[in-house]
Amino acid sequence: MRNFKNCILIITFLLIPIFAIGGVMYFNDFSLKLIAKELLFNSAILVFIILFTNLINQKILKNIVSLILLIPFYSILFIKIFTLLNFFNFIDNAVLYTVFETNYNEAKGFFNSYSKWYHVLIAVMYIFTLTILIFKVESGIKLKRTYYIEVIALICVAISYRFYERSLSLLVFNTYLEYKTFSAEISKDISKRTSKYFTNVTNNDEEALYVVIIGESTTRNNMGIYGYYRDTNPNLNKIKNELHLFKNVISPHIQTILSLDKILSMGDYQHPESNKLGTIIQLANQAGFETYWLSNQKPIGAYESLVSLYAKASKNRFYVSNIYEDTNKYDEILLPKLKETINKKASKKMIFLHLEGSHISYHKKYPENFNFFTDEPQTQFKTEEAHQIINEYDNSIRYNDFIVSQIIETVKNANKNSYVIYFSDHGEEVFKDYEYFGHHESIGSNAMFEIPFIIWTSDRYKEKSTINFSSQLERKYNLEDFIYSFSDLSRIKFDQFQPTKSIFNTNFQFKKRIVLKDVNYDERIKEK
Template sequence: MNQKYKFIILWMFPLFTSLVLQGLSFGWNRVVLGNALENFFTLLILLSILLLLTAKIRRIIQYLFYVLWTLSCLIETIYYYIFKANLSASSIYILLETNLAESKEFFEFYFNPSILIMVIGYLIFIILFFANGIALNIDVSNFKRKLLPFFTLILSVVFLLKTGYIQYNFAFLTLRSIKEYIIEYKEIDSFNIDKSIVDIKGFSFNDNLEKATFVLILGESTTRSRLSLYGYSRNTTPYLKSIQSNLKVYDDVISPNAFTIGSLRKVLTLNGLSDMNDFSIIQLMNQAGFKTFWISNQRPIGEYESLVTKIASASDVYQIKNTALDGSITPHDEVLIPLFEKALDDDAPLKFVVLHPLGTHMKYSDRYPESFQKFKGESPSNFKNVRAQQLSNDYDNAILYYDHFIEQIHKKLQVLEEPSYMIYFSDHGEEVFTDIDFAGHMDDNPTKSMYEIPFFLWTNSKFKNSKPLTSNLKSPYSVQYFMHSFSDLNKIKFEGFDSTKSIFSEDFRPHKRIIANDIDYDLYFENTSQNN
């Protein structure tokens, strides 16, 4: 075979293989076809650059280009295969916020023989390319012959930019995301979100409490439809069901994003860190004179701080119990109980404790001890394949254990004599083979289960007497407005407080619920259900 054709065929292998695999796994739609066009013009750009180089440099650089080209096609294809969506900037942003232990869990959770075959196949392409050692031997030494690759390069770049197909390009998305990530974290540093006290304009604390203990439990990846408290067919929350009459259980609450950082940025601060006067719930309670505790089973990224760790570090006491080495199995959430007991025993008269357990995060089977492996066999999942059944059972068992964890927290609060409350909600939901044949969460392919979260409040009699609450149990609500509800619950006011956004207020009015930054949740899923 002519060496030129052999060279071109080797370069085209990854492109056509990706097109076929993405089409088979994701469907032959405009996204897959758009990505194929992007890949084709990216290939033209790479080959044009090679042709503009001298023959000697070209022979070396072609190997680097081919490896990067093949690996980018592989990564895109695996992403399409797993998530049934195109790779996005938010996906890479999440990756940058992920520690090595979570990365290992992600790999174990999604890895299967099909992905292994893909990896081997693309590696074979690279081996074949290196084994053949073919160079692109086209003579473009004179000016006229350089015009064709030069204009091909320019036109390909213009095409990708003008059509918007560049949004599918892995290299472009990665570089843009890293740039935005660095800029954003420089901005976050300027907000002083990790400082204990900041200037909260118009702050007032309208209470004469002498002693109080308030607790917020931040859940992780828990969708409300899998709690028997919300009517699920399996008894996954026996304790919460047993105390249901003493809880305010809110039926229609969602999270603003389907990933932790995106959600908690909006939930734990007033304006999602969109202006310099923003502040967090920790800083709010510090200003009110509470001793604040943040007790976490979520391991930080490493040498870098995430947004959540910066918010947490403003606490008077910040403790991370999860010290597992990268790659180790993380401890179960009950390791937080001794630290919680220590916080309760603290001499401070006013205490606010945030518990941040792992909950039902990703590798569900690692979230509970063997003694909680109650649910086996056929699950109520809408999908009956082996993976769907296994992960559904694991998820239900994780929720059962989570119920046990909350039970231990609640029972320790019940014996307190001072005004106390326990409020719980999850950072986001989780798709577990309910709406689609998939387990996980992502903004790029939203389902209701990824946003629907449990939200409930327990108060003791002394707190009830000091703070009457309006129920609004059936009202649609997004925890994007949680700062207003939280402030209202604690009788705190500040400049910008809006009682119509407090689910606990008689002034409450439903506000537009935005998910994934720009989607109207209620309109989107109303239209989706009509189309189905």
């Protein structure tokens, strides 16, 4: 009887975090059905573990088996609680793809940004108390009773899997296999210099210097040049009359890899599998450009990131950072390399610059002399954390303004047939509409999609250009069709070009902008 009471005590104790999860889910508008699924699944697993270990008579072996089974379970449970507390949702395929793309420094920055001291304290206290209770349990319940209850527990597990669809452990395993298969398949096509899909590719420029700047986690909502109340763009504002600011461009996703997978390729919402057909880098290669990929982001996540697979198609690649470095390098480190690249002999250059931009751990993305905003920002969220994070993010935007303006200045001084285009892979929520900072599809705020899209062109480019930028600045556009705008801007012709999908084309046609799997972005804007 005493042993049975011990088991009941432990099971009751183990259910505490499950109810905590249920509480988090309930108070964030999760359905009771979802809570019930979570409670049933985790309770059944815990009952099974306790009953199974009570079948073992040898104490040391029993304790070892208990640890082997409980450590993975509580690791997964901790991840669930962490995800729910920070993002109010479960981990899904999109998040796992991002995890597989993440290197050590990014993971550390992510954890440091989102982890709260009380999360860690609760986990440590819980595991410590759990361990003491487990090791105090004496020999098991009577054998017949154990077998009987264990059969019930197994049935509960089976039912839970049916209701729950997939456990986190299975989701991780299956998604990882899917990710590796996808990487292997896509690398066969997009890493090559050319694409068989593109036919009759031409560009008649005798000389050209075209620069594509890919930013990171930058929402136009915090940019002074787009109307933000703070002067986060002092440098770009000085040359505003030379710039074309597109005001209604959004990113297709709010995670880097999913977003760039469409921006850089032929893939879109309706045909994501078309990403294997060809990329803007391959298109530039086939048009006779010498292509360069200059990056301040690490080339390797879990083995090799998908973005680096796209970059492999470039004839020249340069990475400032590598996976083994634990030091932070500011984006200005790319500026000397840009000048060096511009001075190379090739007559037609296409340069891609991949910035760190305003990636998470905002305070690490700018040097101390750019710690400009320290006062209380305008926000509906009156917490010290919100004020600090907003200031750090705005400082990173101001530093990014310096970087982009320096790139434009460098290209301008080259006095060639040139353009510079700047956009971000996705935006960021920074205490604008939600008491939250970062980007996650479970929240999916407008700020996470609303990105800058800025064009600068040289006088020599304008001499041959037929694009009327001023009439296009209000066009609503999803950057998933960027390959067509890129080819228009770069004067690249090819058989597969669709003028209706180029924001710069007179034949442009608005198409429904779908985000978050099935949300009509423009309808949602109207509702707000």
